[in-house]
Amino acid sequence: MNPFKHVRSQFHLTTSLRTKKLTSFIHLNPISYHSSTESHLNPQSSEWRERALPKLIKLTPLLNNLDLINGKLINIHDKSTVNDEFLLQSMHNFKSIATSFLAYHSIIESSSTSGTPSLCLNKPTYMEPLTLNSLKKVCDILDVSAQQRKLVRLAICPQITHHQIWTRALEEVLNQLKIKLGINDHESIMTRQIVVNCLMFLDDVISYDPNSTSWMRLAPTKKDSDFPRSAKWEDFLEMLNDLIICLKNEEDFFFYVTKLESMKEGLLQIKDVIVDKNNIGYKEARHQESLVQKKLTKSLGHSSRCLFTLLLYYLYGGVGDIEVDICCWFSEGGKCNNYLCVGKILTFIDEKMVRREVKKLDRAIGVIRFVYEMAEMKEVLEVRGHLWGVGCENRSVVYRGNKFFIHGIGM
Structure with missing residues (x-):
């Protein structure tokens, strides 16, 4: 001992x-x-x-x-x-x-x-x-x-669960993983592709062109087949689960599996939230972003590694423990x-x-x-x-x- x-x-x-x-x-x-x-x-x-x-x-x-x-x-x-x-x-x-x-x-x-x-x-x-x-x-x-x-959590959560902090923290984890895959010359084409798809998903969520008028588009109705199904965080969660399965037996990726597992805790809480800004109205997009913040604030407790990762990114722009x-x-x-x-x-x-x-x-x-x-x-x-x-x-x-x-x- x-x-x-x-x-x-x-x-x-x-x-x-x-x-x-x-x-x-x-x-x-x-x-x-x-x-x-x-x-x-x-x-x-x-x-x-x-x-x-x-x-x-x-x-x-x-x-x-x-x-x-x-x-x-x-x-x-x-x-x-x-x-x-x-x-x-x-x-x-x-x-x-x-x-x-x-x-x-x-x-x-x-x-x-x-x-x-x-x-x-x-x-x-x-x-x-x-x-x-x-x-x-x-x-x-x-x-x-x-x-x-209780005071600590009530004071910190509204600051660090903001939609932009959440998405940027996820992006930071995946970008580090992408670099690590390149350095190690990882042979799994599937692993690389999942990381790329996850980053593309986040890029669609984060990026917004102020010159575009797409935000004025009305939300599609169920009968409107011209619009594809609006993406949800559940889609990202499925890709993350596949990524964890691909890496969980790789010792060199232990840190990233740990981080992905911690961020998964937050994804489980917001999996039903819509993220596709191109297919919903501007006001609805802002509403969905506020839902992310509210759900994360409500669900992530003191012992949450996901919450602490968001705090690290909020303070330092990094995610390492x-x-x-x-x-x-x-x-x-x-x-x-x-x-x-x-x-x-x-x-x-x-x-x-x-x-x-x-x-x-x-x-x-x-x-x-x-x-x-x-x-x-x-x-x-x-x-x-x-x-x-x-x-x-x-x-x-x-x-x-x-x-x-x-x-x-x-x-």
């Missing part, structure tokens, strides 16, 4: 009690990669660190250019899935050992000005890889109450304040990787702050981004007005 599963304490603890609680938790749940000799050692001890650090150093070159995404081992350069159980277990080991270091050391000492910080265990603490893929997860991190979660390795609250001077740390543990750090991961952490910080504001929380929230790597120098970088701290893991 991983010792850093989501830990939540229901009462306030003093700094010394927090340390004792976390130490006891590790002793009761030894990390699987420790030998029987190491399993009883306190990760605070120098003996444990002396044995664990060489393992991190040894694993670092082995896991170069790899990372965990949605539980899968992914090559960060071409986004391909690496099907190697040894490397996958090695990555879990690397993250677990590194997290043990960070749990017992001043992981943000270089950014702290008010003394050594300590974990705030009376608030949600995540010390293992975590995928931000729903509003529920973000609200869990922020410890948002049930009443406030956000991966973090650590997300925890800290207290300084014995007081639990609104200081949230989000971070990634990397197998290697160079300038390109720093820029890449800083952008991801910036998105995580942006989503967390956005939800916090929508929840109308009274206290000021401070979120700091951190990156850790073996052998790197401690420093900081600024991106979009946010400061991110880079730390070396060592003795």
